[in-house]
Amino acid sequence: GENVGLHLPTLSVQEGDNSIINCAYSNSASDYFIWYKQESGKGPQFIIDIRSNMDKRQGQRVTVLLNKTVKHLSLQIAATQPGDSAVYFCAGAGASGGGADGLTFGKGTHLIIQP
Amino acid sequence: GAGVSQSPRYKVAKRGQDVALRCDPISGHVSLFWYQQALGQGPEFLTYFQNEAQLDKSGLPSDRFFAERPEGSVSTLKIQRTQQEDSAVYLCASSFRQGSSPLHFGNGTRLTVT
Numbered sequence: 001g002e003n004v005g006l007h008l009p010t011l012s013v014q015e016g017d018n019s020i021i022n023c024a025y026s027n028s029a030s031d032y033f034i035w036y037k038q039e040s041g042k043g044p045q046f047i048i049d050i051r052s053n054m055d056k057r058q059g060q061r062v063t064v065l066l067n068k069t070v071k072h073l074s075l076q077i078a079a080t081q082p083g084d085s086a087v088y089f090c091a092g093a094g095a096s097g098g099g100a101d102g103l104t105f106g107k108g109t110h111l112i113i114q115p
Numbered sequence: 116g117a118g119v120s121q122s123p124r125y126k127v128a129k130r131g132q133d134v135a136l137r138c139d140p141i142s143g144h145v146s147l148f149w150y151q152q153a154l155g156q157g158p159e160f161l162t163y164f165q166n167e168a169q170l171d172k173s174g175l176p177s178d179r180f181f182a183e184r185p186e187g188s189v190s191t192l193k194i195q196r197t198q199q200e201d202s203a204v205y206l207c208a209s210s211f212r213q214g215s216s217p218l219h220f221g222n223g224t225r226l227t228v229t
Contacts, residue, residue, distance in 0.1 A: 034217050043119070043206050043220030044158065089157050103148075103218060105157030 012112040019077040021109045023090035028071060030092040034103065035064060035075045037086045044089060047075070077111075085113045117141065119221035121207050127227045128197045136192045136224045138207030148218060149182055149192050150206040158206055164190060197228045 013019045025033070031052035036044035048059045050066050050073070057064050063076040077084055087110050091103040120139040128134050140147050146165055150158035151174075160174040166187035175182070179197075184190040194201055204225050208218035 036220075041222070043208075043222045046217045046219065049217050091157075103158075104160070107155075107157050 121221035140209030144209035146210045152204040
């Protein structure tokens with residue numbers, strides 16, 4: 001299995017600033033990681049994923065960084081908007097990437113955007 | 116619709132009742148997962164299907180929990196003799212194929228056992 005956890009339960013940032021959400025994992029055999037966004041009353045929504053053969057991947061306004069040496073990944077959100085307010089989860093999996101292992105989720109970070 | 120659909124959205128059950136939660140995955144998705152999410156926590160794995168085969172049920176908390184996917188599409192999670200500790204959001208997710216593809220989640224069923 002995988003043990004994935006987050007450093008901070010709540011992160012408050014000003015609208016327009018950049019946000020960084022951190023995540024640590026324990027299983028060095030994990031090779032696939034995903035960031036999900038979950039708004040109240042909804043299921044987790046896929047944001048971005050990264051495989052262990054990469055150390056950085058960029059999407060629209062989001063960047064995921066993976067440091068395998070210290071087993072840490074982060075999600076950077078550029079120019080945060082009110083719609084970014086949500087709970088963010090990192091999740092990890094083995095080579096099946098969500099197959100028989102399933103994904104293992106951290107507890108989540110609540111991102112609050114201040115106007 | 117294009118997404119994973121779950122029903123009902125909310126379910127209130129009296130302790131001891133049986134409940135059945137339904138999941139309609141995205142059409143063509145081979146893999147289907149059930150997760151349990153307690154308030155303020157991340158989702159916890161319950162069980163996994165590849166087509167109609169239940170390949171992993173190691174996360175089911177007790178033998179009161181049972182899941183099926185008889186035709187490899189719609190899945191049902193059944194909880195017998197519900198207990199208060201079963202109160203949670205039950206999330207269903209599907210993915211196109213096994214291996215290195217993200218899971219697409221439904222909005223869940225919020226189960227409250229009174």
